[in-house]
Amino acid sequence: MTQHIDPEDLGRQAGRELAQAPLTLRQQTRLAAGREKALAASAAQKAPVRLLAGLQGWSVRHPSGSRRLGQAAWVAIMLMAGLVWWHNQPDSFIDDDVDTQLLADEVPMEAWLLDQADMTGQGQS
């Protein structure tokens, strides 16, 4: 070796020598097994990931679908609002005592409905 060798060149040559150093059969076998294992793990993970990746950008690929999604969201909001409004109406309340009796099966359902109908009839007449 000369005194004027470029350290960078020496580094590169040494690096190449190191990279080309032979492996034993056992090392080759172990590395190949590791590679196969890694590839198998990647393939096993891909299915759910691909499904999620498929959902990403769906609205971009389907602009009409995206519009319909917006309309469906509005309908859902209106339905929810209607449900809340109906739930807060006093007519829809069931008397707590009757509710308890119904849950305890003390009053037959038919008898309760008959009573309700009678009460409604009296109210009208």
Added chain:
Amino acid sequence: MTQAEHLSQFLADVERRAFRQAMFAVQNEDAALDLVQDAMLKLAENYADRPADEWPMLFQRILQNAIRDHYRRSKVRSMWVSLLSALAPAKEADEEIDPLDTLQVEPASEALQPPDEQAERASLRRAIDECIAKLPLRQRQAFLLRYMEELDVAQTAAAMGCSEGSVKTHCSRACHTLAEWLRERGVGP
């Protein structure tokens, strides 16, 4: 070529150099093979869908982190081993030697070279191996990433988590040490 085939090709290309790096770092063949396998597994599990040109840097980061974790674990383990060594039974010396462990598989081109060239090359490699193994950790890391993995200074700095100036300094020192080492032994590339 599918993404899986690309990944397989990439891992096949990188595994030998990765093993050399890990081997220099941990000085234990089984541990080095485990580290490379773990790094390949992590890359395949977490980054297989990333563009292929990002894989080399990602793989280097994963491997460097795995080596660092191994150092941490072995530090803790050695502390416990030293504490408990008095209780452990003496190790048997008659361990079996597997001939496959020492069988050298020469690449075809090298096997065709004259024996004196092969011997010269083997002695050069041995000298380089010895010198690199004796380098300080950061110098060795910078040298291997820069000259064996052929990363540029910026990539090496990113893989090591340091500045580009530090990489240049480490590489320069490592190269000068190597040149001196080879000169003393009368071998050269």
